Amino acid sequence: xxxxxxxxxxxxxxxxxxxxxxxxxxxxxxxxxxxxxxxxxxxxxxxxxxxxxxxxxxxxxxxxxxxxxxxxxxxxxxxxxxxxxxxxxxxxxxxxxxxxxxxxxxxxxxxx
Amino acid sequence: xxxxxxxxxxxxxxxxxxxxxxxxxxxxxxxxxxxxxxxxxxxxxxxxxxxxxxxxxxxxxxxxxxxxxxxxxxxxxxxxxxxxxxxxxxxxxxxxxxxxxxxxxxxxxxxxxx
Numbered sequence: 001x002x003x004x005x006x007x008x009x010x011x012x013x014x015x016x017x018x019x020x021x022x023x024x025x026x027x028x029x030x031x032x033x034x035x036x037x038x039x040x041x042x043x044x045x046x047x048x049x050x051x052x053x054x055x056x057x058x059x060x061x062x063x064x065x066x067x068x069x070x071x072x073x074x075x076x077x078x079x080x081x082x083x084x085x086x087x088x089x090x091x092x093x094x095x096x097x098x099x100x101x102x103x104x105x106x107x108x109x110x111x112x
Numbered sequence: 113x114x115x116x117x118x119x120x121x122x123x124x125x126x127x128x129x130x131x132x133x134x135x136x137x138x139x140x141x142x143x144x145x146x147x148x149x150x151x152x153x154x155x156x157x158x159x160x161x162x163x164x165x166x167x168x169x170x171x172x173x174x175x176x177x178x179x180x181x182x183x184x185x186x187x188x189x190x191x192x193x194x195x196x197x198x199x200x201x202x203x204x205x206x207x208x209x210x211x212x213x214x215x216x217x218x219x220x221x222x223x224x225x226x
Contacts, residue, residue: 008152034213043116043202043217044155089154093213098143098162099170100213104154 002027004103006090011108013080021075021106023064023090031092033057033066033073034100038087047075047088080110114138118203118218125193125225133188133221135203142208144186145170145215146178148199155202161186162208193225 007022025031032051036044048057053068064075073090090103116137125131135144142163147155147170157170161180175197177189186205190197200222204215 006154032213041219043204043219044215045217046214049213091213098160098168099145099157100215102147102155104152 002031002092002094002101004090004092004101006088006103006106008104009087009107011106013108013110015082015110015112016079017110019075019077019080019084019108021088021090021108023073023075023103025071025073025090025092027071027092027094027101029094030068031094033064034091034093035062035064035073035075036089036091036102038089038105040086044089080108082110082112084108085110116203116205116216116218118201118221120221121219122222123224125190125223127194127225129193130189130191131193131223132190133201133203133223135186135188135205135218137184137186137203137205137216139205139207139216140183141205141216142183143206144180145204145206146176146186146188147202147204148172149202149220150199158188158201190223193223195225197223198225199223 003026034049035047037047038044048059050057050066056065145160146158159178164183203218
């Protein structure tokens, strides 16, 4: 079945550092890919998405590029802030399907 | 702007007790989902519904039942709670039709089973 694998955390960074969170997937067909973010005490919310190969999703300074050749969708941000401390989830879905498959989540802690 | 609302937010049960988690959404969404979140395991789908009166099993349905009697509500029941069901439960919803992948989540319900 479909699956998503993320790097394990926690990832601890200093403010203004560069952030990368690796995500790879296994799926048949052509899934859409997503990054969700969960701030402390809250539910998940969509951060960005890409629906086809080579698409780049971006939001709030975060970017991720859909790489079909490496089945990856790594999340990056050039300069993190304390407010970026959260758990980040990579996920995939199929257009004709009903469900979203999530990775295990990566906790990021940004220190001032 | 309520979005997706879950009640209760916290609950402690003893083994063998029953309870129901309520999810309500005010966005007229067709699809609704119940996930559980456990450390290191991400979110796992328990049950979902693609419309009023319909339900389907996800990856970890055992020990849970659901009902979708009204479009805006999706109930998750535990008939006989077990310590393995200690978790944070999230409800989510989305519009019907093609799966764009954008789910709207509630704030979660933390359940502890002693």
